[in-house]
Amino acid sequence: MIEYIKGNIAELSPASAVIDCNGLGYFVNISLNTYSAIQNLSSVKLYIYEAIREDAYVLYGFADKQERNLFILLISVSGIGGNTARMILSALSPKELANVISSENANMLKTVKGIGLKTAQRVIVDLKDKIKLTDGSGSAGGIVSQNSEIQEEAVAALTMLGFNTAASQKVVFAILKDEPQAKVEQVIKLALKRL
Template sequence: MIEYIKGEIAELSPASATIDCNGLGYAVNISLNTYAAIQGKKSCKLYIYEAIREDAYILYGFADKQERELFLLLISVSGIGGNTARMILSALSPSELINVISTENANLLKTVKGIGLKTAQRVIVDLKDKIKTCGMASGAVDITGPAFTAANAQVQEEAVAALTMLGFAQAPSQKVVTAILKEDANAPVEQVIKLALKRL
């Protein structure tokens, strides 16, 4: 079993990374959080989850163990596969996801693409106690900045969607929009987009 892969970053996109380990290139699926963490670096260490199926052998990589732990918890929920779990971890940082589950904020969770209300509620029901037993409840985690409200998430989603339509890559757009909303949580979507255009 592969615990982690450490090497040079040969190729990097918001959804995948190719890590060169002594001439052997590993294609690894990553979340936007991991992309943001390793972007601009020459080499990195990714903690790995191997998804071995009859028709595929897929590697998922994470910049830290906590994100991998959350990924494993997410895929233990019925109806959530690797790609959906990665989508959740791309939309929310680990601390935000822990906060969402701890506070039972199904409305914020269902703003993630591909997650309906029933699935969001199932994630919360299945993982609320597990997060406490793993010592991940919001008290044990450094949550940077205020937790996003549902309205906040809506503004974030609309702003990122608008920026990607304008031709900006999703990961930097998400990062800039998140930073703007941390500075002014009540900023309307137009203002967020205008500020983001100046920073991107």
């Protein structure tokens, strides 16, 4: 099992990172929370979860162990796969997710794409005794240059997460019209709630 990958960031998008470890590049799926934490770094240490399936070998990376532990708990729930768990962790910070589960706020979980009422209730029932409220570390974004750059990056990330490109562009454009100063991760989080 891989515990973590430490190396230089070769490529980075809000949905994935390529970490160069002595000439070997690891493609790692990441959440928006992890993206926010590592976007201004040149080298990084990501805690890894390996999903080994018959047709794929997928790595999920997290900036801290708390987020990885939440991911592991989420995928233990029936009906929640790796991409859905990553989507939940992109829409909510670890602290917000812990609060949502402990307060049994199924409506907040339902705002995440792919999560219906039954799945949200199942997540809460399965995890409310396993999740302890802990201090979440909120890390702010980076320097924002132009709306068009943010729009392109947000749409690319949403497309990589499996959303329709045209629908993503429409939602991202609407968000940037309302909030022109929003950072890319904020735009994506808002878009995840609207798509």
